[in-house]
Each structure stands twice: as C-alpha cells, then as structure tokens.
Amino acid sequence: MASHTHAALARLQPGAQHDHAHCIEDALALAEEVCRTRGARFTELRRRVFELVWASHKPVGAYTILESLRTEGLGSAPPTVYRALDFLLEHGLVHRIESLNAFVGCAQPGESHRGFFLICQRCGNADELEDPALAENISHSAGQRGFSARHMTLEVSGTCAVCAGRR
Ligand SMILES: [Zn+2]
Ligand SMILES: [Zn+2]
Ligand SMILES: [Zn+2]
Structure with a gap:
C-alpha cells in the first residue's frame, strides 16, 4: 500500500524533479499485483x-516501442x-492518449x-487527473439528454x- 501512495504522489507532479526509477519500480509492482489478482499472465514481452x-511520463507511440524492442x-x-x-x-495498466495516438x-x-x-505542450508530460466530481458532472449532463455515458476520455492541452x- 505504501508503494501505491508513492506512485500516486509521483503522478501528481510528473514534470518535477523526481526519482523516476521509483515510479517504474512502483508501477511494475502494482502491475504484477493486478495480473496476479486477475490470473493474467505478465509475460516477458508484456512486461518490457x-x-x-513507463520510460517517462510522456506518452509514447507504438512505433517507438517497436523500434526500441528491435534495438x-x-x-x-x-x-x-x-x-x-x-x-x-x-x-488498465496503461492509457491510450487518443489525441496523440500514444x-x-x-x-x-x-x-x-x-x-x-x-x-503539457512544452515538455510533453501527461498528468492523469483523479476527479470523480468531473465524471459525475459529465454523467449528469449526459443524463439530462437521456444519454447514458459509458466511456469517458478528456485530454486537456496546455502548459x-x-x-x-x-x-
Ligand atoms: Zn516518474
Ligand atoms: Zn489511470
Ligand atoms: Zn511541461
């Protein structure tokens, strides 16, 4: 649980100076736990x-991943x-950033x-927002139009x- 807190803290300021090796370590530990709980196989390739x-907090494209694996x-x-x-x-171990296809x-x-x-349009970092109220507001507005929201993605660009x- 402690590692979870650390990962959450690091996530709050991905652009700030921090020991990113810890982010990766925590993320790997959590991913292993998720796979174990669900009985899913975290194979060598999936892990890599x-x-x-997780190499950084910047979204990475599939092509870049392919190139790295080749290297x-x-x-x-x-x-x-x-x-x-x-x-x-x-x-749920990674997210897809639709606007960047990464x-x-x-x-x-x-x-x-x-x-x-x-x-961030300058450093390229993507910071994940945890805001249940935001999701509730969207669901509520959608509901007023008789629309039942299922999947939500919100990508805000800026600095x-x-x-x-x-x-
Ligand atoms: Zn980090
Ligand atoms: Zn997430
Ligand atoms: Zn930035």
Whole structure:
C-alpha cells in the first residue's frame, strides 16, 4: 500500500524533479499485483512493453516501442506488440492518449477511474487527473439528454506548472 501512495504522489507532479526509477519500480509492482489478482499472465514481452511505456511520463507511440524492442533484439512483429498493448489497456495498466495516438502508464491500475489527462505542450508530460466530481458532472449532463455515458476520455492541452516556472 505504501508503494501505491508513492506512485500516486509521483503522478501528481510528473514534470518535477523526481526519482523516476521509483515510479517504474512502483508501477511494475502494482502491475504484477493486478495480473496476479486477475490470473493474467505478465509475460516477458508484456512486461518490457509496459516498461517502455513507463520510460517517462510522456506518452509514447507504438512505433517507438517497436523500434526500441528491435534495438534490444527482442524484435517482435507489430501484431505481437499491439496485442501486448491491448493486454495492458484491457487491464488498465496503461492509457491510450487518443489525441496523440500514444500510450502512457497508469499510476493507479486496477482501480475504476476515467482517463482524464492534462497534457503539457512544452515538455510533453501527461498528468492523469483523479476527479470523480468531473465524471459525475459529465454523467449528469449526459443524463439530462437521456444519454447514458459509458466511456469517458478528456485530454486537456496546455502548459504544466514546471514549464510555466511555477514549480
Ligand atoms: Zn516518474
Ligand atoms: Zn489511470
Ligand atoms: Zn511541461
């Protein structure tokens, strides 16, 4: 549980100076726990793809992941890598940033939450927002139109506090 708190803390300020190795360590531990609980297999390739997504807090494209794997001699066919990404998405271990067609690690995998992101146009970091009230507001507004919301994604672009020199 302590590691979870740490991951959540790091997630709050991805652009700030921090020991990113800890982020990766925590994320891996959580991912292993999620897979164990669900009886899902965290294979070597899935693990490596997960690590590559977690290389930083900047969303990374599938092509970049493929290239890295090739460089490492883990050369996998694109469909294999896409299947690994699908697996990670399915278990909530990574999120897909639609506007960038890229993937970013989730610091709170396994918990039911929405993909709300603040994306900095300067450093490229994507900061995941945890705001249940926001989701409720959207559901409420949708409901007033007789629409039942199921999937929600919100991608807000702008400048993060670090890049704005406020941190
Ligand atoms: Zn980090
Ligand atoms: Zn998440
Ligand atoms: Zn920034």
